[in-house]
Amino acid sequence: MDNNTIIKSVEYIRGITDIVPKIGIILGSGLGEIAEDIENKIIIKYSDIPNMPISTVKGHAGQFVIGEFSGKNVIIMQGRFHYYEGNSMELLALPIYIMKYLGVENLIVTNAAGGVNTNFVPGDLMLIKDHINFVFNNPLIGKNHEKIGSRFPDMSCAYSEKLIDIAKEVSNNLNINIKEGVYLMMTGPCYETPAEIRMIRILGGDAVGMSTVPEVIAANHCNLEVLGISCITNMAAGILNKPLDHAEVMEISYKVKDNFKKLINDIVGEI
Template identity: 40%
Template sequence: MHYPEDVKRAAAAATERLGPLPAGAVGLVAGTGLGGIAGKLEHCRDMATGDIPGFPAATAPGHAGRLVYGTMGTACPPGDPQGSIEETMPAAGAGPDGSSRPVALLSGRLHLYEGHSPRDVAFGVRLLAALGVRQLILTNAAGALDPHFTAGGLMRVTDHLNLTGRNPLVGPNDDALGPRFPDMSRAYSPRLGAVADACALSLGLRLERGVYAGVLGPSLETPAETRMLRLLGADAVGMSTVTEVIAARHLGMEVLAVSCLTNVNLPDCMAETTLEAVLATAKRAEGDLARLLAAVIPAV
C-alpha cells in the first residue's frame, strides 16, 4: 500500500459515491456486534467498504463492512451542579438547529488477528481523516478485568497498553500523514472524555473509566494472562482499537473510545465464553451506547 496516494484514491471514490462529507463531521467506528448503531443515524447514505479501492475486506463476524454518512444526536443538556458541562459543549459543527452533527461511520473494522497488517487495520482511520474528520470516536467490545465492572456496562478508555507487538507506524514515515515520533501522552482526548462523562451523567448512565489492553488474539485470555493484564494496570481487554488510536494520533485527530463490557474476566474463577455470548451482550449494551453517542456527538 502506497500512502498517501491509496488513501487519497479511496477518499475520492467515497466522495464520488456518497458526495462530500459535511464540514465538522465526527468519525465513528463500530466494534464487534455494535454495527446496529448505524440504524440510529438519520439522512443516511452508504456504500460497502469493499467498493472502496484499497480498502481491505473485513472477515470478522459482527462486522458489516460499510461506510455510512448520516447525522446523529441531541446534545446532552447543560447545567450540572458544578456548571462544568457547558464548558465542554461548544456549538461549533452542530446541525443548523444545534441538535445534530454529521457523522461518517465505519460499520465494521479490520483486526490484526484476521491476518491484516497494521497499516491495513489503520486504513479506515486514515480514510476518515482524508475525508475531513478531525474528531474520532471508537467503540469496541471488551472483556472487563476490574471485578467491580459488570457485563453489559460501558467504559470510557482513558489509556491503553499496546500488547499486540505491532504498530502501524513501523517503516519509513510519511511526513504527509504525521511526525516520525508522535506524542502519545494524551492518546485519548481529555476534552472529549469530559464531554462523554458529562453526557453520561445527564443521561443517568454509568460510564466506567479505565485502561484498555489491546492484544493480538484471536484466542481469549487464559487465567494467568488475565492476572498478568490486571497486574499491568489494565481494566479491560480486547483485540482492536489501539492500532487505530496510534494512527489517529499520528494524524493529529482527537480520540474518544468507549468499550462495551461483554463479560467479566476473573482469573480465579474464569467462566467460559463464546463469540455468540459476546455478541448477545454487546447487543444488549448497544442501546445505552447509542444514547450516549447521540448526546456526545453533537457536543464535541
C-alpha cells in the same frame, strides 16, 4: 502508509458523496445498530473501495455509513478490521487516514472488551483513559509521510481529555453509570488464559480486547481528537467459572445497545 493509497480510497468516496463528515465513529462487535439511526445516509461497502480490506467477523457489517447523526455530519465504520484476520498493522490504519482526508476532526472508537477489573460487570461501559499495546507491533512502522503526520507522534494524551469530560457530563445527565480504565490489546483470535489475565491486571489493564489500539495510534498520528469507549461484554478468563465465547459478546452488546446509542447520540451532539 503511502499517501497515494489513501488518496485513491478518498477519491472513490468523494465520487459518491460530497458530504464532509466532522466526526468519525468506529462501531465494535454487536454495536453496529447505531448506524441505523443515521439520516440521509449513504452506504459504501468496504469491498467497493480501492485498497480497503474486508471485515470477516460476525457482528461487523463491513461498510461506511455517511450522513447526519444528532445534527452533525458523521462517517461511521459499521464493522472494523482486526490484526488477527491477517491484516497488517499498517492496513488497519487506512480507514483512519481516509476519515481524516474526508474532513474528520474527532474520532469515537468503540469496542467489545473483556472485563479484567473485578469491579466491572458485563454490560458496563468504560471510557478508555489510556491503553497498553501488547501486540508488540505498530501501524507506523515503515516510511513516514509528513503529509499525514509526524515521524514521532506524542501519545501522552492519546485519548482526549476534552472528549472524556464531555462523555462524563453526558453520562451523568443520562444517569448512565460509566466506568473509566485502561484498555490492553492482545492479538487474538483466541481469548486470553487466566494467567494472562492475571498478568494484565498486574500491568494495570482494566479491560482487554483485540482491536482499537492501531486505530488510536493512527488517529494521533494525523492529529485527531479521540474518545474511546469499551462495552464490557464478558468477564475475562479465570474471573468467573465459565468458558468464553463470541455469542456472549454479541448477547451483552445487544442488551446495552439502548444506553450505548443514547450515550453516543448525546456525545456527538455536544462535540
